[in-house]
């Protein structure tokens with residue numbers, strides 16, 4: 516099982532790794548492109564099999580983006596491929612992550628089913644905080660949230676949030692939900708050492 520690494524950077528501050536995973540075509544590459552301050556390094560290749568009817572290109576190795584929160588904290592974002600033939604990349608990309616976003620396409624019922632296996636693999640790989648983000652979800656009613664929680668067997672501590680991967684503010688709120696979860700976990704581990712959340 517990997518443990519989160521927080522690397523000191525050359526000019527001070529801390530760099531942390533966040534992984535964006537989820538089923539084929541959930542919007543992982545889009546989410547990282549929406550929020551990254553650098554041009555995202557993507558490994559998109561033409562799709563040649565039957566899924567070509569859904570989109571022309573798919574991620575075959577990873578997406579890589581970066582966000583500077585402030586001079587003390589930089590997030591590196593790694594997106595996984597969605598097609599399960601590239602699932603060997605999950606472990607490589609998950610190494611040392613602080614937490615992850617499981618992105619599900621709320622418009623496609625298959626997406627939640629596919630997410631079950633991905634989440635099981637990530638949970639085996641690392642016990643780090645994660646959030647479930649429902650892409651293309653206009654909102655999130657309690658019945659929908661409960662359906663997602665049941666399908667993915669989520670504990671109360673796991674946030675489920677709606678998301679529009681094309682919208683910067685929406686992506687920011689997903690990342691904040693993840694960072695708050697990380698703080699909550701640290702807080703639970705060492706209650707007296709963390710500042711209270713505003």
Ligand SMILES: Nc1nc2c(ncn2[C@@H]2O[C@H](COP(=O)(O)OP(=O)(O)OP(=O)(O)O)[C@@H](O)[C@H]2O)c(=O)[nH]1
Nearest residue numbers: 539540541542543544545573574597651679680681
């Ligand atoms: N309208 C809308 N379209 C989206 C959104 N997110 C992604 N898309 C579109 O959905 C398609 C798939 O998005 P990608 O970002 O390639 O999805 P992915 O999860 O990286 O896909 P794979 O790497 O192939 O698994 C693209 O055509 C996007 O433009 C969204 O929030 N709203």
Ligand SMILES: [Mg+2]
Nearest residue numbers: 543544573574
């Ligand atoms: Mg992609």
